[in-house]
Amino acid sequence: xxxxxxxGARFQAVTANRLTDGExxxxxxxxxxxxxxxxxxxxxxxxxxxxxxxxxMPADFEAHVLDPYLFEVLQDAQTxxxxxxxxxxxxxxxxxxxxxxxxxxxxx
Amino acid sequence: xxxxxxxxxxxxxxxxxxxRGQVARRVAGEITEDAFKPLRLMNGVYLQLHAYMLRVAIxxxxxxxKQMRMLAHLAREYDRxxxxxxxxxxxxxxxxxxxxxxxxxxxxxxxxxxxxxTSGNCIRNVTSDQYAGAIADEVEDPRIISEIxxxxxxxxxxxxxxxxxxxxxxxxxxxxxxxxxxxxxxxxIVKNAAGEIGYEVHVGGGQGRTPFIAKKMSDFVPAAQLLAxxxxxxxxxNMLGRRDNSYKARIKILVHETGExxxxxxxxxxxxxxxxxxxxxxxQEEIDRIAAYFAPPALQELPAASASLDAARASDTAFDHxxxxxxVSHVKPGYGIVNISLKxxxxxPGDASDxxxxxxxxxxxxxxxxxxxxTHEQNLVLPHVKxxxxxxxxxxLLAHGLATPNLGMISDTIACPGLDYCNLANARSIPLAxxxxxxxxxxxxxxxxxxxxxxxxxxxxxxxxxHVGHIGILGVDKKGTEFYQISLGGSADENASLxxxxxxxxxxxxxxxxxxxxxxxxxxxRQGGERFIDTYRRVGMQPFKERLYAE
Amino acid sequence: xxxxxxxxKDGTLAENLWLYLEDDAALSDTASIVSLQRLEDxxxxxxxxxxxxxxxxxxxxxxxxxxxxLAPFLDMIQLVAIEFPVYRNGRGFSSARILREExxxxxxxxxxxxxxxxxxQPMARCGINAFEVDASISLDQFNQAxxxxxxxxxxxxxxxxxxxxxxxxx
Numbered sequence: 001x002x003x004x005x006x007x008g009a010r011f012q013a014v015t016a017n018r019l020t021d022g023e024x025x026x027x028x029x030x031x032x033x034x035x036x037x038x039x040x041x042x043x044x045x046x047x048x049x050x051x052x053x054x055x056x057m058p059a060d061f062e063a064h065v066l067d068p069y070l071f072e073v074l075q076d077a078q079t080x081x082x083x084x085x086x087x088x089x090x091x092x093x094x095x096x097x098x099x100x101x102x103x104x105x106x107x108x
Numbered sequence: 109x110x111x112x113x114x115x116x117x118x119x120x121x122x123x124x125x126x127x128r129g130q131v132a133r134r135v136a137g138e139i140t141e142d143a144f145k146p147l148r149l150m151n152g153v154y155l156q157l158h159a160y161m162l163r164v165a166i167x168x169x170x171x172x173x174k175q176m177r178m179l180a181h182l183a184r185e186y187d188r189x190x191x192x193x194x195x196x197x198x199x200x201x202x203x204x205x206x207x208x209x210x211x212x213x214x215x216x217x218x219x220x221x222x223x224x225x226t227s228g229n230c231i232r233n234v235t236s237d238q239y240a241g242a243i244a245d246e247v248e249d250p251r252i253i254s255e256i257x258x259x260x261x262x263x264x265x266x267x268x269x270x271x272x273x274x275x276x277x278x279x280x281x282x283x284x285x286x287x288x289x290x291x292x293x294x295x296x297i298v299k300n301a302a303g304e305i306g307y308e309v310h311v312g313g314g315q316g317r318t319p320f321i322a323k324k325m326s327d328f329v330p331a332a333q334l335l336a337x338x339x340x341x342x343x344x345x346n347m348l349g350r351r352d353n354s355y356k357a358r359i360k361i362l363v364h365e366t367g368e369x370x371x372x373x374x375x376x377x378x379x380x381x382x383x384x385x386x387x388x389x390x391x392q393e394e395i396d397r398i399a400a401y402f403a404p405p406a407l408q409e410l411p412a413a414s415a416s417l418d419a420a421r422a423s424d425t426a427f428d429h430x431x432x433x434x435x436v437s438h439v440k441p442g443y444g445i446v447n448i449s450l451k452x453x454x455x456x457p458g459d460a461s462d463x464x465x466x467x468x469x470x471x472x473x474x475x476x477x478x479x480x481x482x483t484h485e486q487n488l489v490l491p492h493v494k495x496x497x498x499x500x501x502x503x504x505l506l507a508h509g510l511a512t513p514n515l516g517m518i519s520d521t522i523a524c525p526g527l528d529y530c531n532l533a534n535a536r537s538i539p540l541a542x543x544x545x546x547x548x549x550x551x552x553x554x555x556x557x558x559x560x561x562x563x564x565x566x567x568x569x570x571x572x573x574x575h576v577g578h579i580g581i582l583g584v585d586k587k588g589t590e591f592y593q594i595s596l597g598g599s600a601d602e603n604a605s606l607x608x609x610x611x612x613x614x615x616x617x618x619x620x621x622x623x624x625x626x627x628x629x630x631x632x633x634r635q636g637g638e639r640f641i642d643t644y645r646r647v648g649m650q651p652f653k654e655r656l657y658a659e
Numbered sequence: 660x661x662x663x664x665x666x667x668k669d670g671t672l673a674e675n676l677w678l679y680l681e682d683d684a685a686l687s688d689t690a691s692i693v694s695l696q697r698l699e700d701x702x703x704x705x706x707x708x709x710x711x712x713x714x715x716x717x718x719x720x721x722x723x724x725x726x727x728x729l730a731p732f733l734d735m736i737q738l739v740a741i742e743f744p745v746y747r748n749g750r751g752f753s754s755a756r757i758l759r760e761e762x763x764x765x766x767x768x769x770x771x772x773x774x775x776x777x778x779x780q781p782m783a784r785c786g787i788n789a790f791e792v793d794a795s796i797s798l799d800q801f802n803q804a805x806x807x808x809x810x811x812x813x814x815x816x817x818x819x820x821x822x823x824x825x826x827x828x829x
Contacts, residue, residue: 020135020206022205067141095528098456260821269748347750388813391827
């Protein structure tokens, strides 16, 4: 998979896809999976990121989601946190060519 | 068209039940994702960026109107109102929920369709010429042997866990519309001096990271022995193909590393043993049984010209253009082959809505002998339409955004789903296709440019066939940002060739200007009636490159 | 055979009477499965020995061992174990068919390694008649998997002729 690498990133979040329908989900501070990137827990630094990922993968995680992983997010003065890569931006919003589909459709 | 007998029905039904059990075991937590993944992949279920994706097989690209209506129904009921026709003549649904896929497959089975072997390291859907049975000068309808190959390869006990995926394409015509030389096995139907039909077999073509044009392994394999020959190729590959590196696991690498001569010797030795056993010699009765399903439809005896068509063309310029670009001569006088472009200006290549699929199904039923074809260039075909009916068909297509007169033109782009959907992609493909299409929206300009095949892939796996585009575009990822590399001079037809990379890649902002620049070079350089590819083959890379990278 | 495994042979639970023998382990009178290399190196000794002999075809890194190397020794072996290192590696399906159909081997062909539920039936079609399966698998589950498909389109090493022939009584 392309654009997964988060090496050297300061801020990271954990994402996965939901088992039953494949929906993109984010691991939250409350220890749940959310459909919205805005609710994602943000880890500051490599150690916090590893801890966040470990928290997202208890023994039974596969009953709910597929393949949790870390990805880089950037801090933006205006909009708060945003995914760093095009790939994760598209996952967080939906296809750039169909604004009526994916999470962006629900948001608008 | 082929119709299932009781055994075909039973096997597909058993497969649906098998998959239903697999999904139930996964959702109930009885099997891990590691164990489930190969099972879902064997049935065409991928996990993409936003959701699961299901790939449904359309054997050799042939559909009945009933099947097309089912595809529309599935798009409505299980997806978000559309489907995506692919370069492998299949359809993909982008949003089905995993726990509903068994029900979807059960509905699909009711119209004799399935998702069997649309993924995994097995023999995939056999692809063929979209004009099969409708075009003049065909040696034999390629769907006959394609159906025999489909059956032989379905649940093949020996070849379901090959080193890598395996694709077979068949053409029955000297003009290759199935890109057979870019397949693991490409078959050309030929006639020998005695007038007997046989098969010329090419092995080891493919695209991806390391593209190769297939090597001709045999000039003539008799019809009854083709399965024995194919089994020999498969066995040599399964025994000797590399399993240590998935990038070197396709048969093209085996042929390349073994050498053409040695590969031929190995295949012939294996073939001799299998053939001697007679166990794969296909009975003539079975060839005849399957051939009967592909007998030419009962078309009327009509004059070659249609007065009503001529009148309509004279009074409607847009219609006239559409007939010129999108309608191809039929073997039967008074009929035409209608190409339905799924490349509206600025649209998404290969996508069709549920409503559009229903409209096409209705047209096929009323005007085209109940048949629809899918092309590897992501368009659809109504294979048998009376010239007298063309205007009516056109008007309906036009009303549903399906009458873009751009077949083979610069806006008739192949594009993979790219980073908008695909888990493997490095860059987006569809937005580029849309921008190019919008830039060259003016049809007169497209007609002046003439045939120009642009093919766009969002990663090195080359699902968008960029290696064989007259202009190929490959998306690459540089630290999370998209870049696009251009190649020139590729071709997927009977004179197949691989494109040459021009040089450094372009940004998203620059790439359409770069394409415009290449087109301008061609227009300046062309002589007589040369197409882009002809000019490139005559003058080579240098003049294009100089202008492309001029400061 | 690993301790968490059980043997299903010819459709029924069976006691495993065979020992996998390391290359440097001494030969004994126990039924033993040796490596292909050892079979070739010590053929005379093995032939003189008075106990059942089997051989394992290893999957190797790049390419598995060639089943046709067994040709000179078929008269002295009663079992061939085929290693399936991961479910994806289906090379052993061809090895089994070559053993049955070309080399006419009629002893036990045993699948060992990572084999998935849905692979048993195609393996059986290729001539494999013994399976080392996870101890948690019941015979009922095994038989259910073996009956998932009631028809086959193509012939292989089993009795099924293939629908392309069967439709015409061939």
